[in-house]
Amino acid sequence: VLRLHDGKLIKDRRYHLRTYPNCFVAKELTDWLIDHKEAPDRETGIRLMQKLMDHYIIHHVCDEHSDYKDAKLLYRFRKDDGTFPLDKDVKVFMRGQSLYETLVNVEDSILKVREENSVKYQRTFVGCEMIDWLVQKGETANRKEAVELCETLLEHGIIQHVLGKHRFFDSDLLCQFRINFRRRRRLTELLNENAPRTLSESPDSPFCLRKLNPEQGNTSFLSVQLTKEIKVVSAVRRSSVTSLAGGSNPYFNITPSLGSLPAAECNPKSVLKRPVTNEELLSPGAPYIKKTLTIVGDAVGWGFVVRGGRPCHIQAVDPGGPAAAAGMKVCQLVFSVNGLCVLHLDYPTISSLIMTGPRTLVLEVMEAIE
Known part of the structure; x- marks a missing residue:
């Protein structure tokens, strides 16, 4: 892509x-x-x-x-249009890839070549050091969640004990990433798969906002502004790749699904009454005020959808999600993401910044003065 x-x-x-x-x-x-x-x-x-x-x-x-x-x-x-369905396997894979890329790029990484029984293993880490790192970097809230995350990565074949003899423990056991995410894969490898992917029977993504008439296969979702009436848009809830789902663990309390998706409505109409330019937004005396929102993602995501570009705007907000709790509203314009000014970016780029960033999101928005 x-x-x-x-x-x-x-x-x-x-x-x-x-x-x-x-x-x-x-x-x-x-x-x-x-x-x-x-x-x-x-x-x-x-x-x-x-x-x-x-x-x-x-x-x-x-x-x-x-x-x-x-x-x-x-x-x-x-x-590119926010309709990619994330099932549990895909989310785990993306989380593993994100952690691997972060570990590879940091100085003095815990990811190293190590020996076990006189055999060298690539991409290894010590279990307790990984737990320390996950908590220190804010990837998980505590050691219990970090252990649950590593157990899930192991169950899905992302990591393993180097000898394949143990499950994951918060100890000095030597583990490794089974997958080298840096290896460039060619598209033709897709044609060599022996077995097709098993799909869930449910057609719904767990990251939608709130579905209308699900029994009719309707693909419209509710865009909710707490102080105004509900409007209909076609969108999916942006999920956090920094949180997984599924299983009986309390940290993974949502069960994603991927199935035969119904036809999605193309290019949902913007909720803005009229387009807004950066020049207008930043001009002296402009009728906008800046607000800083701190949003802590939950096990599903942050609960809002960004659309548009230069500047982007908030297209939809989940009324029961973290963003709504932080004071986010539909039609607010996105000024910065985690301290980086994003007025010149489009929504796929901003979404990528959010998805690959920390779970605690600091967002500056511009809101029209009524």
Whole structure:
């Protein structure tokens, strides 16, 4: 996805007087796969993209086609429009990847090559040191949660005892990351899978706001501002990759699911009454006040949706989530994320900053003076 964005293959496109953001043309992408040696021929390229469709990675912008067609049709990565469904396995994988990348990039990392019984093992760490690090860096609230997190990573094959003989304990046992997340994988590896992914029977993502008419398969969600009437938008709740779900552990108290998603409404209408520019927002005497919100994510996420760009705005707020409790409201404009000014960024970039940051989120917002 990043390579396609950098190459401008993914961009906003107009079709029949309507703008579809962050889209690619199927035929152009097939050409790109061949030119960049990701596929040897068009047939393989089509099979690869169909695989991504089957796993809910990409979709036709209006969900009119269930098959990937090598034609001038618009498709989109679900990660770019917020409709990517996160089941438990995916969340655990993403959390493991996030922790691995952080550990690799820090100085004097606890992740090292170590010996056990005269055998060298890559990507190893001592169990109790990992617990110390998770608590110290705010990845978990306490040692109990840190142990539960590591147990979940072990159960899903992200980490293991180097000899595979023990479960995870807060001790000096030597463990390692089984997966080298830095290894670049080629798309053609998708075609070598022996078994298809097992999908949950439930079609709903646990990270939605609040679903309307679920028995009818309606995909609209409620965008709630505490002091105003409820409005309908199509969105998913942005979940935290720094918290996992599932199982009987109190720290993982939500059971995500991934299934055959119903057709999603494209490009939800902005809740803003009119567009706002940065120049207008920052001009002297502008009718806006700045507020600082400190939001501590729970086991599901922070409970709000960001949309738009330059500046972005709050499109939806879960009335029962951490963001609402911190005073967030629909239509507020996002000024900074964890001290970084984001007025010049679009919503996918801001969402990525939030998702990959700490669980405690410090957000500065601009609110119109009524």
